[in-house]
Amino acid sequence: MSEKPRKGLDRRDLLVASIATFGAAAALAANGGAANAQNTAAPTTDAASGAPSGTVYTGDVIQGKKVVSALDVNDLEPGKKHLLYFQGVRMPTGQHWYVSVAVARGAKPGKRGVLTSGVHGDEMSSIHTVQTVMNQLDPAEMSGTVMAVTDVSRPALESMQRRWPNSGRGADLIDMNREWPGNENGFTAASRHAGLVFNRLLRPNADFAIDFHTGTTGFEVTAFNIAEMDVPEIKAMAELYPVGQIFDNPTYPNVLHNAFNAAGIPSFCPEIGAARHLDLEMIGLFVEGTMNVLKHHGIVAGPMGRTGKDVTVFVGNSSFPILATEGGIVEHLVKLNDKVEAGQKVAIQRNSFGEVVAEYTSSVAGEMTGKRSDAMSEPGNPLAFILFHKTATEGAETYPE
Numbered sequence: 001m002s003e004k005p006r007k008g009l010d011r012r013d014l015l016v017a018s019i020a021t022f023g024a025a026a027a028l029a030a031n032g033g034a035a036n037a038q039n040t041a042a043p044t045t046d047a048a049s050g051a052p053s054g055t056v057y058t059g060d061v062i063q064g065k066k067v068v069s070a071l072d073v074n075d076l077e078p079g080k081k082h083l084l085y086f087q088g089v090r091m092p093t094g095q096h097w098y099v100s101v102a103v104a105r106g107a108k109p110g111k112r113g114v115l116t117s118g119v120h121g122d123e124m125s126s127i128h129t130v131q132t133v134m135n136q137l138d139p140a141e142m143s144g145t146v147m148a149v150t151d152v153s154r155p156a157l158e159s160m161q162r163r164w165p166n167s168g169r170g171a172d173l174i175d176m177n178r179e180w181p182g183n184e185n186g187f188t189a190a191s192r193h194a195g196l197v198f199n200r201l202l203r204p205n206a207d208f209a210i211d212f213h214t215g216t217t218g219f220e221v222t223a224f225n226i227a228e229m230d231v232p233e234i235k236a237m238a239e240l241y242p243v244g245q246i247f248d249n250p251t252y253p254n255v256l257h258n259a260f261n262a263a264g265i266p267s268f269c270p271e272i273g274a275a276r277h278l279d280l281e282m283i284g285l286f287v288e289g290t291m292n293v294l295k296h297h298g299i300v301a302g303p304m305g306r307t308g309k310d311v312t313v314f315v316g317n318s319s320f321p322i323l324a325t326e327g328g329i330v331e332h333l334v335k336l337n338d339k340v341e342a343g344q345k346v347a348i349q350r351n352s353f354g355e356v357v358a359e360y361t362s363s364v365a366g367e368m369t370g371k372r373s374d375a376m377s378e379p380g381n382p383l384a385f386i387l388f389h390k391t392a393t394e395g396a397e398t399y400p401e
């Protein structure tokens with residue numbers, strides 16, 4: 001390769017320039033992964049993350065909504081609802097992904113709750129639950145603030161799919177709920193977006209947080225909460241939902257509700273049925289439970305609705321996966337929420353001739369909490385999850401998806 005200088009930067013200058021750039025990025029990463037070239041307008045910074053504290057308006061207005069690159073809900077006028085866009089990660093075109101932020105700022109001071117949905121792009125009932133709660137709030141009557149972000153993973157939502165389509169190193173699909181708390185200087189757009197959203201929007205405005213989900217495309221779940229029941233503040237909130245199951249398990253460290261917990265903000269994760277459509281009946285249960293949580297924290301006044309005490313709640317700390325061993329059409333023999341005994345046959349699978357090629361039994365006694373809703377399956381796909389109580393847990397468990 002020629003070492004002769006060409007027009008502009010020669011190869012050596014380019015190398016030096018890129019080393020300097022890399023060094024700067026490494027220094028920033030070592031410094032807590034915060035400030036970067038994306039936002040230089042911050043007047044003050046938060047000691048913990050280096051992210052700006054206080055609200056930063058970019059000066060942009062999109063579809064009539066002001067754009068912020070950092071938000072402190074205490075800067076917003078009390079007694080009103082505010083609709084804003086938060087400026088998320090930059091795309092290959094140089095444009096940004098924006099997320100929709102609704103804030104109900106109470107007339108009187110009080111606790112600040114954060115409601116999130118759309119971390120996965122195919123989970124419509126989670127979005128509708130958050131929107132319904134926000135529509136029931138009257139800031140003039142509230143003591144405290146509720147902030148909602150309904151479309152955290154915008155590019156995934158645009159195609160109503162679970163994962164974020166990343167294009168930095170060729171086409172890639174990234175599960176946004178394995179990225180938290182993110183890194184503003186991370187290697188993927190999903191990681192950088194998570195860092196910006198968490199440091200500058202979610203964490204600074206949360207005394208408690210609820211991250212709403214559903215099953216995923218092709219696999220539906222019951223109404224349940226994922227909640228660490230040995231944490232009193234979390235248990236108190238999870239028990240306020242009139243839903244039949246609680247999954248008392250820490251799940252993965254990099255899911256959003258665990259990033260909140262790691263930051264000292266009590267959080268849990270409701271799961272609301274199937275992906276892709278609205279389950280209005282199930283949504284109603286989670287709206288009622290969430291309004292109970294807001295009453296529990298004194299943000300909203302009024303009598304409690306139905307809670308876990310009004311239904312039979314099955315609490316399990318583990319989930320037994322049944323995986324397909326063959327290809328073919330799956331026939332479930334039990335329904336969601338059904339009790340299952342150890343050794344009970346729960347599904348069969350037939351090949352194209354109609355012959356039964358596999359029979360699936362549960363190894364545990366528990367309740368059906370999830371089942372494959374796509375009838376075809378290849379080997380390795382989860383066909384069912386059975387919520388059960390495990391007497392001794394051996395640390396973190398991973399679940400096939």
Ligand SMILES: [Zn+2]
Pocket residue numbers: 119120123177212213214215
């Ligand atoms: Zn999800």
